Amino acid sequence: MILPILHQALIALPLLMGAYITFSLLKLPDFSIESAYLFGAVMAYVAGDLPLPLIILSASLGGAMVGAIVSTLNQYLKLPFLLGAIITNGFFHGLTQYVLGTSMKSFHPALMFSEHFLFVLVGICLVGIVGISLRSQLGYSLAIYGNNPLFFQHHPTSGSYVTFFGVIVGHACAGIGGFLFALSNGFVDLTMNFGVILFCLTALILGKSLIRTNRPNILVPLVGLVAYFCVQQTLLHVGLNLKYFNSFQSLFILAALFCLSKKEKISLDHLGV
Amino acid sequence: MKVKNLSFRYHKRAPYFFKELSFNLEEGLIHALHGKNGVGKSVLLHILSKRIEGEAVISGEIVAEKSALMNQQFDQALACQFTFLENMQFGCLGRFPSPFSCLKAPSYVMQDHFLKLLEKFYIDVTIPVCKLSGGQRQILALLMKLQRETKILFLDEPTAALDEQNATMVFEFLKALKGVTILVVCHDQGLICRYTTGRHLRMEMDSEGLRQLK
Numbered sequence: 001m002i003l004p005i006l007h008q009a010l011i012a013l014p015l016l017m018g019a020y021i022t023f024s025l026l027k028l029p030d031f032s033i034e035s036a037y038l039f040g041a042v043m044a045y046v047a048g049d050l051p052l053p054l055i056i057l058s059a060s061l062g063g064a065m066v067g068a069i070v071s072t073l074n075q076y077l078k079l080p081f082l083l084g085a086i087i088t089n090g091f092f093h094g095l096t097q098y099v100l101g102t103s104m105k106s107f108h109p110a111l112m113f114s115e116h117f118l119f120v121l122v123g124i125c126l127v128g129i130v131g132i133s134l135r136s137q138l139g140y141s142l143a144i145y146g147n148n149p150l151f152f153q154h155h156p157t158s159g160s161y162v163t164f165f166g167v168i169v170g171h172a173c174a175g176i177g178g179f180l181f182a183l184s185n186g187f188v189d190l191t192m193n194f195g196v197i198l199f200c201l202t203a204l205i206l207g208k209s210l211i212r213t214n215r216p217n218i219l220v221p222l223v224g225l226v227a228y229f230c231v232q233q234t235l236l237h238v239g240l241n242l243k244y245f246n247s248f249q250s251l252f253i254l255a256a257l258f259c260l261s262k263k264e265k266i267s268l269d270h271l272g273v
Numbered sequence: 274m275k276v277k278n279l280s281f282r283y284h285k286r287a288p289y290f291f292k293e294l295s296f297n298l299e300e301g302l303i304h305a306l307h308g309k310n311g312v313g314k315s316v317l318l319h320i321l322s323k324r325i326e327g328e329a330v331i332s333g334e335i336v337a338e339k340s341a342l343m344n345q346q347f348d349q350a351l352a353c354q355f356t357f358l359e360n361m362q363f364g365c366l367g368r369f370p371s372p373f374s375c376l377k378a379p380s381y382v383m384q385d386h387f388l389k390l391l392e393k394f395y396i397d398v399t400i401p402v403c404k405l406s407g408g409q410r411q412i413l414a415l416l417m418k419l420q421r422e423t424k425i426l427f428l429d430e431p432t433a434a435l436d437e438q439n440a441t442m443v444f445e446f447l448k449a450l451k452g453v454t455i456l457v458v459c460h461d462q463g464l465i466c467r468y469t470t471g472r473h474l475r476m477e478m479d480s481e482g483l484r485q486l487k
Contacts, residue, residue, distance in 0.1 A: 132373075133372045135375065136370070136371060136372045136373060136374060136375060137366055137367075137370035137371050137372075137374055137375065137376055138370045138371060138372040139372070140359075140362075140363065140366075140370075140376060141363075141366060141370040143352075143355075144352045144355075144363055147352045147353065147354050147355070148348075148349065148351065148352050148353065150349040150350075151349070151350065151351070151352055151363075153349065154349055154350035154414075155350065155363075155364065155366065155417070156366075156367070156368050156421075157366045157367065157368060157369075157370060158368050158369060161368070161369050161370075162370065165372070214354045214355070214401075215355075
């Protein structure tokens with residue numbers, strides 16, 4: 001039971017890191033992370049014949065491209081973030097279909113080492129880089145933005161820079177997550193991003209319940225991720241049919257938020273994370 | 274601070290809002306700006322602190338050191354889930370915060386003279402800002418501005434959202450500041466009379482809608 005949990009957690013780790021930055025720290029209704037996840041996989045597919053580091057770079061650039069577009073819509077065209085994310089999702093759905101040609105493509109890039117080793121390597125690198133960044137001035141700035149976006153209007157710090165940087169890095173992580181998922185499954189699929197947001201919210205709420213902190217902390221997504229897959233594997237072992245799992249997640253989020261708000265007497269923000 | 278022949282219009286074809294206003298504010302004192310609601314006190318503070326944008330037409334001369342404007346919505350300038358000390362650290366962030374450097378050290382942001390001031394107002398710098406009183410939060414917002422070597426403070430009804438005790442605390446804090454020139458708009462005449470050490474400027478509107486200072 002432990003190995004499947006670790007295996008799945010490592011695949012989903014980059015995605016959840018990205019979601020932690022945009023959902024939990026910046027507190028943005030970042031539905032475009034779905035597109036970043038898918039487009040990261042698509043860009044990895046396009047770069048499939050290149051050496052592995054370039055495939056990973058392409059995946060992160062694919063995700064970052066989605067992040068750059070949604071941030072531009074929000075910061076320069078002044079669209080509300082949710083609307084910008086919906087428009088971006090629509091645009092990248094069409095772009096993905098155009099690049100792939102069909103709704104599914106086989107994906108088997110040449111690796112220098114085993115998949116598992118790659119997952120561990122990517123996980124360690126990301127935890128290191130994101131973990132250090134979260135303790136930096138920029139990491140705290142992301143959390144300040146989530147706490148009070150108006151803060152930057154009263155101080156010289158550029159709120160646009162903070163949003164751009166956070167969203168682009170978050171989406172780049174999600175793009176790498178999409179690549180790892182596609183690599184693990186052996187195909188890139190137009191519907192592989194369905195349910196991604198529900199997964200992120202569930203895991204982040206779990207992480208927030210277990211690690212009580214308002215400060216940027218890498219442990220929140222890490223612990224949330226492991227807890228999520230522990231719950232999932234336990235439920236599978238007791239016989240829950242996987243097709244009902246999304247419904248279960250929704251109910252789980254409701255129950256967790258209800259308990260949290262009752263116990264802590266806190267008012268929930270718009271994402272609950 | 275010296276203001277000479279300051280004129281202002283909202284746009285090229287608009288009538289003059291102010292015309293050739295001139296006044297001086299002596300350094301290190303608390304000056305008061307009086308006037309009815311809507312007469313243009315906030316507009317003047319925005320112009321003096323150079324926060325007017327758009328098509329506005331401004332002429333004249335403003336000779337002033339580094340200034341900052343603070344209004345009654347001081348909570349907008351704070352990150353309330355973080356501590357007083359952390360907010361002071363956030364106040365030192367540059368325009369583009371680095372992903373590689375840490376926040377400034379607490380000893381750097383809490384200089385001795387700030388610490389002495391805070392002791393006087395019983396402010397615990399280690400608890401989240403949302404648990405402080407309104408007056409203490411206003412003091413934090415002002416300290417964050419003063420960290421940047423601000424020499425002139427324009428305060429637009431800084432105590433409007435505070436009760437009497439907290440409003441007095443804020444004015445006691447302003448009185449304790451050394452070397453900072455303050456121009457304050459406040460409708461509480463008792464506080465203004467007690468704490469103003471400099472000039473009392475009064476803004477009035479004439480029959481043609483032109484604002485004048487007396």
